[in-house]
Amino acid sequence: MIPAAQPQKSVDLGDLKIDHSSRRSLFTIAMTILASACMLLTLIPLIAVLTYVFLQGFRRFNLPLLTQLPPPPGLTEGGIANAILGTLIVVGIAAIISVPFGVLAAVFLAEFGKGNPLARWVRFATNVLSGVPSIVAGVFAYGLLVKTGLTGYSAIAGGVALSVLMLPTIIRTTDEALQIVPKEVRMASVGLGASNYQTILKIVLPAAVPSIITGVTLAIARAAGETAPLIFTALNSSFWPGGVLEPISSLSVLVYNFATVPYEPQKQLAWAGALILVLMVLMTSIAARLATRQKTY
Amino acid sequence: MALAVIKYYPLFRSMTVTPQGQYASRLRSRTEKGIDGVFFSLTAGFAISIGVLLLSIGLVVTINALPAIQAFGLKFLITSEWNPVSGREAYGALPMIYGTLVSAILALLIAVPLGVGTAIFLSENFIPLAFRTVLVFMVELLAAIPSVVYGLWGIFVLIPITKEIGRWLHNTLGWIPFFSTMPRGPGMLPAALVLAIMILPIITAISRDSLASLPPELRQASLGLGATRWGTIFRVLIPAAFSGIVGAVMLALGRAMGETMAVTMIIGNANQLNLSILAPANTISSLLANQFAEAKDLQVAALMYAALVLVIMTLIVNILAEYIVGQIQAKYD
Amino acid sequence: MTQQISTMTATETVIQAENVNIYYGSNLAVRNVFLDIPPRQITAFIGPSGCGKSTILRCFNRLNDLIEGFRLQGRITYHNHNLYAKDIDPVSVRRHIGMVFQKPNPFPKTIYDNVAYGPRVNNYEGNLDELVESSLRRAALWDEVKDKLGENGFSLSGGQQQRLSIARTIAVDPEVLLMDEPCSALDPIATLKIEELMKDLKEKYTIIIVTHNMQQAARVSDMTAFFNAEATAEQGGKVGYLVEFDETTKIFTQPSQEATQDYVSGRFG
Numbered sequence: 007m008i009p010a011a012q013p014q015k016s017v018d019l020g021d022l023k024i025d026h027s028s029r030r031s032l033f034t035i036a037m038t039i040l041a042s043a044c045m046l047l048t049l050i051p052l053i054a055v056l057t058y059v060f061l062q063g064f065r066r067f068n069l070p071l072l073t074q075l076p077p078p079p080g081l082t083e084g085g086i087a088n089a090i091l092g093t094l095i096v097v098g099i100a101a102i103i104s105v106p107f108g109v110l111a112a113v114f115l116a117e118f119g120k121g122n123p124l125a126r127w128v129r130f131a132t133n134v135l136s137g138v139p140s141i142v143a144g145v146f147a148y149g150l151l152v153k154t155g156l157t158g159y160s161a162i163a164g165g166v167a168l169s170v171l172m173l174p175t176i177i178r179t180t181d182e183a184l185q186i187v188p189k190e191v192r193m194a195s196v197g198l199g200a201s202n203y204q205t206i207l208k209i210v211l212p213a214a215v216p217s218i219i220t221g222v223t224l225a226i227a228r229a230a231g232e233t234a235p236l237i238f239t240a241l242n243s244s245f246w247p248g249g250v251l252e253p254i255s256s257l258s259v260l261v262y263n264f265a266t267v268p269y270e271p272q273k274q275l276a277w278a279g280a281l282i283l284v285l286m287v288l289m290t291s292i293a294a295r296l297a298t299r300q301k302t303y
Numbered sequence: 304m305a306l307a308v309i310k311y312y313p314l315f316r317s318m319t320v321t322p323q324g325q326y327a328s329r330l331r332s333r334t335e336k337g338i339d340g341v342f343f344s345l346t347a348g349f350a351i352s353i354g355v356l357l358l359s360i361g362l363v364v365t366i367n368a369l370p371a372i373q374a375f376g377l378k379f380l381i382t383s384e385w386n387p388v389s390g391r392e393a394y395g396a397l398p399m400i401y402g403t404l405v406s407a408i409l410a411l412l413i414a415v416p417l418g419v420g421t422a423i424f425l426s427e428n429f430i431p432l433a434f435r436t437v438l439v440f441m442v443e444l445l446a447a448i449p450s451v452v453y454g455l456w457g458i459f460v461l462i463p464i465t466k467e468i469g470r471w472l473h474n475t476l477g478w479i480p481f482f483s484t485m486p487r488g489p490g491m492l493p494a495a496l497v498l499a500i501m502i503l504p505i506i507t508a509i510s511r512d513s514l515a516s517l518p519p520e521l522r523q524a525s526l527g528l529g530a531t532r533w534g535t536i537f538r539v540l541i542p543a544a545f546s547g548i549v550g551a552v553m554l555a556l557g558r559a560m561g562e563t564m565a566v567t568m569i570i571g572n573a574n575q576l577n578l579s580i581l582a583p584a585n586t587i588s589s590l591l592a593n594q595f596a597e598a599k600d601l602q603v604a605a606l607m608y609a610a611l612v613l614v615i616m617t618l619i620v621n622i623l624a625e626y627i628v629g630q631i632q633a634k635y636d
Numbered sequence: 637m638t639q640q641i642s643t644m645t646a647t648e649t650v651i652q653a654e655n656v657n658i659y660y661g662s663n664l665a666v667r668n669v670f671l672d673i674p675p676r677q678i679t680a681f682i683g684p685s686g687c688g689k690s691t692i693l694r695c696f697n698r699l700n701d702l703i704e705g706f707r708l709q710g711r712i713t714y715h716n717h718n719l720y721a722k723d724i725d726p727v728s729v730r731r732h733i734g735m736v737f738q739k740p741n742p743f744p745k746t747i748y749d750n751v752a753y754g755p756r757v758n759n760y761e762g763n764l765d766e767l768v769e770s771s772l773r774r775a776a777l778w779d780e781v782k783d784k785l786g787e788n789g790f791s792l793s794g795g796q797q798q799r800l801s802i803a804r805t806i807a808v809d810p811e812v813l814l815m816d817e818p819c820s821a822l823d824p825i826a827t828l829k830i831e832e833l834m835k836d837l838k839e840k841y842t843i844i845i846v847t848h849n850m851q852q853a854a855r856v857s858d859m860t861a862f863f864n865a866e867a868t869a870e871q872g873g874k875v876g877y878l879v880e881f882d883e884t885t886k887i888f889t890q891p892s893q894e895a896t897q898d899y900v901s902g903r904f905g
Contacts, residue, residue, distance in 0.1 A: 120704050121704040121705070188741065190737055190739060190741040191741050191743060191744075192702070193699060193702065193735070193737060193741075194735075194737060194741050194743070194801065194804075195743070195753070195757075196699065196702065196727075196730060197697060197699060197730055197734060197735035197737075197805070198730065198731075198734065198753065198754035198757065198758075198804065198805065198808050199727055199728070199730040199731030199734075199754065199757060199758055199808060200727070200753075200754075200757040201727050201757070204757045208753070208757070209743050209753075212744065212745075213743075213744045
């Protein structure tokens with residue numbers, strides 16, 4: 007019954023040592039180098055674009071740039087002040103439309119949406135909307151406002167087009183921000199006899215406000231860089247903004263137009279405009295990054 | 304003592320009430336209930352409006368496209384002439400549809416291996432976490448740079464480079480149809496390169512997320528069985544995250560097909576079908592960006608028709624992506 | 637005294653559960669609960685985890701309404717009014733029957749606003765400053781926070797946060813206080829403070845406390861309900877039920893059920 011003692015099998019422990027010339031090791035090294043190369047190649051365009059924009063843009067960076075109108079072809083000097091102001095106006099209009107719209111829709115999704123089939127469809131619609139090409143948002147605003155003559159080529163038409171693009175981002179970030187607020191806090195408020203609107207407006211939304219602001223800021227920064235929805239809605243103008251029902255200049259459209267003209271001063275203005283756009287996006291992205299580090303929950 | 308006055312609060316309006324302390328009533332007033340109802344309806348209304356907005360986008364584009372749909376029907380999709388000169392008007396979007404698809408696919412061919420490689424690099428511990436966080440942020444920034452800035456950079460930096468590369472390709476491999484034309488600057492190749500740069504962040508971010516969200520047991524089990532790091536990556540991690548990566552690729556495809564400005568500025572905007580990737584080409588979105596502001600009548604309808612085609616193409620791709628990404632979420636929830 | 641309590645439970649009841657069954661979706665979570673909660677006493681719910689003691693507690697102020705798929709059969713009455721009748725406004729119910737949760741959960745607001753929140757949403761018409769002070773005093777927190785009412789509620793320690801939650805709840809002046817394992821996240825000293833506080837509060841309030849700590853139930857409660865769970869036919873399914881409900885001394889010294897005996901003596905659970 008008792009098994010006879012077996013002779014100890016001798017084990018060669020030599021194979022525990024790393025053999026750098028084995029096929030396995032070479033493969034590991036090769037793949038690791040390859041992955042690092044991918045990482046490097048991904049970063050090259052970022053660095054290349056940023057350096058070039060900074061180098062070219064700063065050459066033309068001065069006070070008149072921020073205070074004067076673009077020069078007529080053939081002349082130098084001038085600035086892109088009307089485009090900066092125009093971008094602020096168009097993006098402002100877009101924010102006025104999309105922020106309340108998006109936040110309230112997100113409140114529905116996060117607070118009333120549990121198990122509601124309607125919420126599933128709305129989330130789906132939001133995702134589809136975020137996949138709509140930016141130019142199509144422009145086509146929509148053109149068909150709705152410009153072609154029908156409701157506003158014609160105007161700042162409002164541009165703002166509407168941008169708001170379509172901002173909506174999904176705002177809904178998504180607000181939805182996420184609201185979901186992070188712990189269930190217990192809602193329960194506590196409801197347990198004190200608060201109505202739903204009181205719980206949401208006085209407890210949940212204030213707690214989520216920092217994240218919502220982050221999301222909205224990012225959406226605004228992205229929208230400010232959009233060109234395609236504006237070129238045939240807000241159109242362009244070489245003058246100061248003349249009202250929300252007039253065509254209006256914007257930074258991104260200016261960069262597009264001046265990039266292809268044969269005049270050197272205009273090209274320089276295009277680079278300066280690109281620099282402003284990039285700085286705006288960079289700063290908001292970094293600020294948002296830092297802001298998300300400090301949260302209520 | 305315990306049997307003294309019981310506090311007696313009313314829950315019904317019919318019950319007579321002695322107000323307790325400084326609280327006038329425990330009942331919620333009609334106004335308050337009203338506000339609650341209105342608030343709910345308000346949020347629900349806005350939520351439903353998202354769907355309405357989506358439908359009206361489809362509707363506005365379709366209605367405006369109707370004259371062109373009636374005039375050209377499905378021939379629009381397979382003919383190549385685009386002539387807005389009145390009297391001889393003819394519209395066919397085949398070159399643009401071809402350009403949209405080919406530029407997007409070429410971009411994918413470049414961006415997918417790069418993006419997945421980067422995603423692997425960022426989801427493994429090759430370098431300390433602090434550096435990885437910075438790198439992940441930098442990849443995000445790549446997505447944040449405005450399209451028009453890429454376009455500007457493309458015109459002045461990328462095109463001169465691709466012109467040289469293209470010339471070499473044409474001289475050595477000119478017998479291949481794809482390199483059969485002499486590059487003049489703008490064209491399919493630089494456009495696809497810029498598109499690749501622009502979709503890299505999407506592919507990297509989603510692939511990394513799906514790799515990072517795999518349960519750690521999976522990796523441990525594989526390593527525990529004596530597999531190497533790369534053995535584990537290829538045999539266990541990538542297959543497990545595969546649907547996530549496919550979803551990322553689909554989303555990137557949708558984005559590439561809809562991308563406008565950068566492509567418009569460097570693709571050359573030639574409304575003709577040319578197999579050579581060194582030749583100028585056009586995409587639907589570039590066509591729209593170029594012609595909409597000055598278009599009239601039937602041309603507007605034709606452009607709307609083109610926009611409708613683009614919407615349908617991206618919609619199919621995006622819904623597929625949505626479905627695939629949804630599948631993975633369901634798997635690991 | 638013991639005698640008196642018995643007659644009292646027989647004659648007047650604040651909350652009464654009659655053959656309550658609770659479902660989540662199609663799963664039966666708690667079955668056949670009968671309970672009579674006496675006024676101005678502390679009633680403890682004890683039992684192993686998953687026995688449904690928290691579930692039934694949350695039914696008393698209709699907080700379970702917030703949970704998807706929740707369904708209740710039977711009757712829960714509050715002074716003989718069915719809390720689940722169609723014409724009952726759950727929001728009003730919660731103004732009568734307050735709740736203190738397991739984890740301290742101050743609102744991200746100042747200490748003052750935490751306490752003032754409930755009165756504000758309940759349209760309090762008196763002097764808010766006085767109410768905040770008296771509520772904090774009754775929660776034995778006033779002396780510790782009177783100089784920093786403007787600070788965020790999160791700046792307090794865990795035990796202080798929980799007393800803030802209690803102050804917040806009693807500021808609404810409910811008749812019943814439901815406490816769902818209020819000390820499980822606290823250290824022993826903070827726990828002791830809350831227990832003393834509960835004994836003070838029962839002069840004015842009817843308190844129901846869910847606890848997994850048997851010593852705590854024995855220390856503070858007048859009445860004890862022991863719940864248990866049994867496996868259902870489904871894989872991994874569990875359904876809770878009430879085993880025994882009696883005076884605390886009796887539950888802990890001479891329970892009538894063997895399961896209770898086993899549980900209170902630490903043989904399972």
